[in-house]
Each structure stands twice: as structure tokens, then as C-alpha cells.
Amino acid sequence: MNIGITLIIQMVVFIVVVLITMKYIWPVILGAMEEREKQIADGLAATDEAEVALKKAQDEADGILNEAKGQASEVRESANKMATKIKDQAKADAIAEKERQMSAAVAEIEQEANRAKENLRKQVSSLALAGAEKLLSKEVDDKVHADLLNDLVKEI
Amino acid sequence: MASGSIGGYIEHHLKNNQLELVENSMFWTINIDSVIYTIITAVVFLGFFGYVAKNVKAGVPSKTQNFIEMIINFVNEQVNDLFHYQSKVVAPLALSIFVWVFLMNFMDLIPVDFLPWVGTYAGINEMRVVPSTDLNITFGMSFAVILLVMYYNFTKKGPVGYAKEYFGHPFEGPNTLMKIVLAGPNMLLNTVETIAKPVSLGLRLFGNLYAGELIFMLIAVFTLGYGLEQLMSFGGVTMIVAQFLLGLMWALFHILIITLQAFIFMMLSVVYLAQSHDTGH
Numbered sequence: 001m002n003i004g005i006t007l008i009i010q011m012v013v014f015i016v017v018v019l020i021t022m023k024y025i026w027p028v029i030l031g032a033m034e035e036r037e038k039q040i041a042d043g044l045a046a047t048d049e050a051e052v053a054l055k056k057a058q059d060e061a062d063g064i065l066n067e068a069k070g071q072a073s074e075v076r077e078s079a080n081k082m083a084t085k086i087k088d089q090a091k092a093d094a095i096a097e098k099e100r101q102m103s104a105a106v107a108e109i110e111q112e113a114n115r116a117k118e119n120l121r122k123q124v125s126s127l128a129l130a131g132a133e134k135l136l137s138k139e140v141d142d143k144v145h146a147d148l149l150n151d152l153v154k155e156i
Numbered sequence: 157m158a159s160g161s162i163g164g165y166i167e168h169h170l171k172n173n174q175l176e177l178v179e180n181s182m183f184w185t186i187n188i189d190s191v192i193y194t195i196i197t198a199v200v201f202l203g204f205f206g207y208v209a210k211n212v213k214a215g216v217p218s219k220t221q222n223f224i225e226m227i228i229n230f231v232n233e234q235v236n237d238l239f240h241y242q243s244k245v246v247a248p249l250a251l252s253i254f255v256w257v258f259l260m261n262f263m264d265l266i267p268v269d270f271l272p273w274v275g276t277y278a279g280i281n282e283m284r285v286v287p288s289t290d291l292n293i294t295f296g297m298s299f300a301v302i303l304l305v306m307y308y309n310f311t312k313k314g315p316v317g318y319a320k321e322y323f324g325h326p327f328e329g330p331n332t333l334m335k336i337v338l339a340g341p342n343m344l345l346n347t348v349e350t351i352a353k354p355v356s357l358g359l360r361l362f363g364n365l366y367a368g369e370l371i372f373m374l375i376a377v378f379t380l381g382y383g384l385e386q387l388m389s390f391g392g393v394t395m396i397v398a399q400f401l402l403g404l405m406w407a408l409f410h411i412l413i414i415t416l417q418a419f420i421f422m423m424l425s426v427v428y429l430a431q432s433h434d435t436g437h
Contacts, residue, residue, distance in 0.1 A: 002174075003292060004183040009191055010296025011303075017198045018245070018252045018300075021205070026248035028209040029221075029228050035214035 125153045162377050169268065169373050172290065173282045189283045190290040197259040197287065227255065231422070238426045241433040246426060253297065254422040260288040261365055261414030265407055268372045288365040291358065298358035301425045308432035317435060322346050357424055364417050368410050375402045
């Protein structure tokens with residue numbers, strides 16, 4: 001057993017090994033490990049954030065859906081109202097038309113009746129005139145007796 | 157086994173392959189086997205870790221990278237537990253010590269005669285394969301650590317602060333007179349402590365591994381002296397089985413020791429370095 005130059009050599013080798021480890025091994029690997037740690041932490045943070053965002057988006061979507069539902073029911077209600085209104089209007093229109101047509105028909109009938117009466121009256125007067133002519137056996141001057149006849153017609 | 161006797165066998169295995177740079181000078185003698193095997197283990201350590209560091213990726217790690225990261229994470233945790241200061245040196249130093257010393261110790265698990273036997277074919281007759289059974293190697297590392305500790309003592313505490321600690325602790329005087337009186341004992345204790353640190357650090361590793369290697373040799377000695385014919389006999393077979401079982405048991409137990417010793421060396425180095433940073437006194 002001798003203590004000697006081997007010890008010095010070992011010290012030098014040891015220092016070299018430590019220096020190499022210090023420079024090329026430790027920081028590189030630890031750096032990678034820390035970077036991965038950071039990546040994982042970032043990933044987890046991003047997941048949390050995404051969860052919050054998802055919740056927010058869901059809430060928003062729910063809000064929009066509710067609003068849309070409300071609007072839809074409003075539209076339906078107004079459509080129903082409108083339909084009722086149109087129906088009522090149509091009903092009213094139909095009734096009015098019916099009344100108008102009925103009154104027109106009544107007027108026409110009255111007119112016809114009047115015309116028929118007039119014709120009848122005229123025919124009666126001419127018949128009466130002819131009868132009178134025959135009765136008198138004498139020609140009656142239309143022009144002389146027209147006024148008389150007209151009075152007669154009016155009386156009938 | 158050339159010597160044929162048990163004592164000769166063990167003596168042969170405890171002898172380093174030495175190169176005398178200066179004739180008959182103990183200091184200028186290199187233990188070539190120790191130096192070569194420390195360098196081989198250092199190259200294995202740096203090569204493996206360097207390879208992983210070169211191909212390191214922050215994304216999904218490969219299995220090899222995972223393994224290395226596990227070791228680095230383990231060392232990092234231990235260092236962070238003991239060492240609460242900013243330093244770019246201490247953690248890599250701890251990693252180097254842990255892995256390198258482990259690899260040196262691991263040479264002990266290679267069957268004691270295997271590498272020396274291979275060496276005989278290359279014309280090398282003496283070879284010790286476990287560098288950490290060489291005091292030069294363990295002291296080389298512990299002295300390097302203590303030099304770093306001294307350096308930090310001077311730079312972090314300042315020469316005055318270090319002197320104050322050296323003469324003012326562990327006994328603290330209430331007044332100036334008592335302080336002067338206690339400076340002597342304090343200095344004595346601190347000197348002992350300063351010397352004991354590297355010596356105990358180096359000796360602990362050396363002692364454990366030396367003893368471990370010696371026990372492997374003693375187990376190997378079991379079949380020594382049995383010729384080939386005798387090996388076929390009942391006694392010979394029993395001896396071979398006993399040797400195998402003992403070797404296996406000791407090797408399994410030794411796995412614990414080599415890891416533990418590497419760990420202790422690392423932890424104590426970190427503790428000493430942490431003390432040198434401690435300016436709280």
C-alpha cells in the first residue's frame with residue numbers, strides 16, 4: 001500500500017469528471033426534466049382554463065337557446081293571434097258580402113215587380129181603352145182622350 | 157493461483173500493478189490498474205450519461221432517458237434536502253460521486269479471478285480490478301472534495317469569517333478574555349475535524365470495499381489446492397457448491413454495500429459542502 005502520485009492523478013481525473021458532468025450532463029438533463037415539468041404544468045393549467053371556457057360556452061349556449069325558445073313562443077303566439085284576426089275578418093267580410101248581395105237581390109226583385117206592375121197597368125189601361133172604344137163604338141181620338149186615360153191609369 | 161498457497165494467493169490479489177517513475181520512490185509509483193479502471197469507469201459513466209444528455213428530449217422520454225432521469229432526480233432530491241444554497245457545482249459533483257463510485261465498487265461484483273485471469277493472457281500478472289480498494293483513489297476523491305470545501309470556506313465566509321469560526325467554535329466565550337482562552341481548544345478541535353473529514357471519507361469507502369474484496373478472495377480460496385482429480389471427488393464437489401453459495405450470498409449482500417457506500421460518500425460530500433456554505437455562525 002503506497003500513497004503517491006496515483007492520488008494526484010485520481011484528484012485530477014475526479015475534477016475533470018465533475019467538470020464534464022457540470023457542463024455537459026447535469027444542466028442538459030435537468031433542463032429537459034424541468035422543461036417537461038413546465039410543459040405538464042402548462043398542460044394542466046390549459047385544461048383547467050379549457051374547462052372554465054367550456055362551462056362559460058355552455059352557459060352562453062343555454063342562454064341563447066332559452067332566448068330562442070322565448071322568441072319562438074312569441075312568434076307562435078303572434079301567429080295565432082294573426083290567424084284568429086284573419087279568420088274573424090274573413091267571417092265579417094263574408095257576412096257583409098252576403099248582406100250586400102241579399103239587399104241587391106231584394107232591390108232587383110222589387111224593381112222587377114214594379115216593372116211588372118207598370119206593364120200590367122199599361123196593358124189594363126189599353127184594354128180598358130179598347131173596351132171603351134168597343135163600348136162607345138166610336139173612335140176615340142187618342143190625343144183627345146189621353147189625358148183622361150192617364151188620369152184613369154193613375155187612379156188604378 | 158500461481159503461488160499455490162492461500163497466503164500467496166491473497167497477497168497476489170492485493171498487489172497493484174505498479175509503475176515506478178522514479179527508482180525506489182514510493183511517491184512516484186503509479187498504480188496503473190487503479191488508474192486505468194477508474195478511467196474506464198469514468199468513461200462508462202460519462203459516456204452513458206453524455207449519450208443520454210445528447211439525445212435528451214423534454215417530450216416523452218425513452219426508457220434509457222427515464223432511467224437516467226430517475227438517478228438524477230434521486231440525487232437532486234438528496235442535494236436539495238441537505239444543501240440550501242445556490243450552486244452549480246454541488247449537484248453535478250454529487251451525481252458524479254454517486255454514479256462513479258458505484259461503478260468503481262461494482263467492479264467488485266465481477267468474479268475476483270476473472271479479469272486478472274484475462275490479464276494473464278495479455279502478459280499482465282498483477283491486477284486489482286476494484287479501484288475503490290486502493291487508498292489513493294478514495295483519498296484522491298475525498299481530498300478533492302475537501303479542497304472544494306476549503307475553497308468555499310474561504311470564499312463564502314471570507315478569511316476573517318472562517319478564522320472566527322475556526323477559533324470561536326464549538327466553544328463560545330461570553331467575553332473577550334474567555335474567547336481568547338477558548339481559542340486554543342477550539343483550534344485544536346477544528347483542526348482534528350478538518351483532518352478527520354477527508355480521512356474518514358476516504359477510509360470508509362476504502363475499508364468497506366477492501367473488506368468486501370477480501371471476503372470474495374477468501375470464498376475463492378475454498379477450492380484452492382484441489383487438483384482437477386480431487387474436484388471430481390465428494391469433497392471437491394461439496395467445496396464447489398459451498399463456494400458458489402457463499403459467493404452468491406456475499407455478492408447479493410455486497411450489492412447493498414456498494415450502493416450504500418456510494419450513497420454515503422455522496423451524502424457526506426454534500427453535507428461538508430453545505431457546512432462550508434453555512435455563514436450562520
